Amino acid sequence: MIPSVTAVILTNRTLTGFVNTWVFEPPVESTQRPSILDSRPVNLGSRRWKRPGQQRHQGIPNAEGTVGSEQIMIMQQDSAKSKTVARPPASVRLGAVSYLNSRPLIQDLSELLPGSSVELDYPSRLADSLADGEMDVALIPSIEYFRRPGYEIISDACVAARGEVMSVKLYCRVHPGKVRRMALDEGSRTSATLSKVILAERYGSFPESEPLSMDSMTTDSAADAVLLIGDRAMHTPQESFVEVMDLGQMWYDWTGLPFVFAMWVAHTSADTTGVASALNEARDRGLANVTDIAKSESAKLGIAETVALNYLTKNLHYRMTAAERSGLQLFHELASRHNLVNQNANLVFSDFVTA
Numbered sequence: 001m002i003p004s005v006t007a008v009i010l011t012n013r014t015l016t017g018f019v020n021t022w023v024f025e026p027p028v029e030s031t032q033r034p035s036i037l038d039s040r041p042v043n044l045g046s047r048r049w050k051r052p053g054q055q056r057h058q059g060i061p062n063a064e065g066t067v068g069s070e071q072i073m074i075m076q077q078d079s080a081k082s083k084t085v086a087r088p089p090a091s092v093r094l095g096a097v098s099y100l101n102s103r104p105l106i107q108d109l110s111e112l113l114p115g116s117s118v119e120l121d122y123p124s125r126l127a128d129s130l131a132d133g134e135m136d137v138a139l140i141p142s143i144e145y146f147r148r149p150g151y152e153i154i155s156d157a158c159v160a161a162r163g164e165v166m167s168v169k170l171y172c173r174v175h176p177g178k179v180r181r182m183a184l185d186e187g188s189r190t191s192a193t194l195s196k197v198i199l200a201e202r203y204g205s206f207p208e209s210e211p212l213s214m215d216s217m218t219t220d221s222a223a224d225a226v227l228l229i230g231d232r233a234m235h236t237p238q239e240s241f242v243e244v245m246d247l248g249q250m251w252y253d254w255t256g257l258p259f260v261f262a263m264w265v266a267h268t269s270a271d272t273t274g275v276a277s278a279l280n281e282a283r284d285r286g287l288a289n290v291t292d293i294a295k296s297e298s299a300k301l302g303i304a305e306t307v308a309l310n311y312l313t314k315n316l317h318y319r320m321t322a323a324e325r326s327g328l329q330l331f332h333e334l335a336s337r338h339n340l341v342n343q344n345a346n347l348v349f350s351d352f353v354t355a
């Protein structure tokens, strides 16, 4: 049953609305507040990314039973349910990203959700496992939320950036406007889509793409541009490039909004009672313990401890506020424009407290 709608927090779906509706203070030093309104998008004409055999997405019906993409809604469980003490189901199958960036989100999770399992994997595999029903809750690439109906975001814990992200890079061997072939990290779904959106919107490029396997480096591909995400994108590459684009920075400079790379998602039909509070608690404990995480994980990854600490505390943000939601919604709009995602999808949040 679709729970009752308690608040509609955003009704303006124009780009102007997205940028103007939410105001936040970015932690990144910036002399000029950029805005998508200032940008000069390339005239796309009739050119758009095409997804072969695209199915029209039915979207998630709102409380009135209609489908649309105009609103972000906060959904609430029915009052009888919300009065009961949130006790997690006996066993929940969780999946989280195996990169450094998700460590603060999974602190003490097995203690917080006794009897549950937490599997670590690449983001794209987590998306497939959740879709196939092999997991109940997973930290999936944000774009995957919009590719399937019947999902809800169950926690405001997420992986987001408000400027430079450091671990999502498009290595260009030619000027971005001349990229004809692009190799995409097979672990990625969101950044793969973001690369296409940015190349199309900002540079008028619509390259063909090829997969880059998860154990490959840039030197393993001869493509004009190579996308790497996660831990391996944090290392200095072996070769020099015409341009190395940090996609978090690029997005922020362009839109003035944060970018959400991953979030905790479950099937609306799944029993996730109590899981959201455990996920939020895990995130809070992880952030309180971030110095220790940076120390132990940096040694494993072969990066400096200060780099890891800065990455976890300055580059990344772990809470989905209204600004992150606006960034997410705008990303959905732009990806839809290029047929990279289902067009009619609402953002549905379960009843977690919103920042």
Ligand SMILES: C=C(O[C@@H]1C=C(C(=O)O)C=C[C@H]1O)C(=O)O
Pocket (backbone or CB within 6 Å): 097, 099, 101, 102, 123, 124, 140, 141, 142, 159, 165, 167, 168, 187, 188, 189, 190, 191, 192, 229, 230, 231, 261, 262
């Ligand atoms: C910031 C990152 O975010 C990741 C990027 C993802 C993607 O591109 O699909 C998915 C999950 C996130 O963990 C990263 O891995 O470097």
